[in-house]
Ligand SMILES: O=P(O)(O)OC[C@H]1O[C@H](OP(=O)(O)OP(=O)(O)O)[C@H](O)[C@@H]1O
Ligand SMILES: O=c1cc[nH]c(=O)[nH]1
């Protein structure tokens with residue numbers, strides 16, 4: 001798996017990442033969601049450079065011209081809940097994409113022990129398509145790996161692009177072990193550590209809660 005860490009180059013992306021991490025800014029839920037969406041748009045633009053393009057003739061009011069246009073076989077799959085604003089950002093650019101929604105959540109056995117449960121899946125066929133799998137947080141990597149297993153019943157994509165905002169290096173290594181070698185991970189920034197509860201440090205806290213509010217554990 002190739003990892004493309006967008007923060008190796010300075011850009012306006014740095015500001016959006018700073019705002020979603022900053023405790024004095026991140027509590028503004030609308031700004032938090034919009035920043036995740038904006039990061040999705042930036043990653044979508046970068047990722048678009050790697051798609052396959054086909055020359056097509058376009059008729060203007062004054063003549064014709066040829067334009068290279070991207071292939072139309074993209075499926076965007078986001079992992080509920082926190083994947084929703086990232087999904088919107090990607091869909092803002094890949095507006096003809098098909099869409100898959102899948103849920104993954106941490107079911108806590110004890111304070112520090114949890115298993116990731118996948119329960120909801122709505123998807124078109126993925127057979128031979130370009131799958132963009134989006135989740136803003138890549139902590140232990142269990143959500144991405146469990147979701148990959150659940151998606152197997154939907155067909156085999158020809159290419160998988162993983163999109164994430166903040167990743168922890170141990171989780172990236174785990175994902176790397178389980179995804180096909182041809183997969184690419186597009187990530188806005190990478191932190192070194194996880195704490196004993198599986199949260200990314202320094203990370204940003206709980207992305208789902210920051211987007212949508214806290215939820216009861218069950
Ligand atoms: O790499 P992992 O260790 O699997 O952790 C990352 C997952 O944790 C968060 O979801 P969470 O379980 O908090 O659900 P939520 O989106 O409903 O908040 C986040 O949105 C990822 O899906
Ligand atoms: O740091 C983390 C880990 C999992 N989920 C989050 O939202 N944040």
Ligand SMILES: [Mg+2]
Pocket residue numbers: 082206207208209
């Ligand atoms: Mg959460």
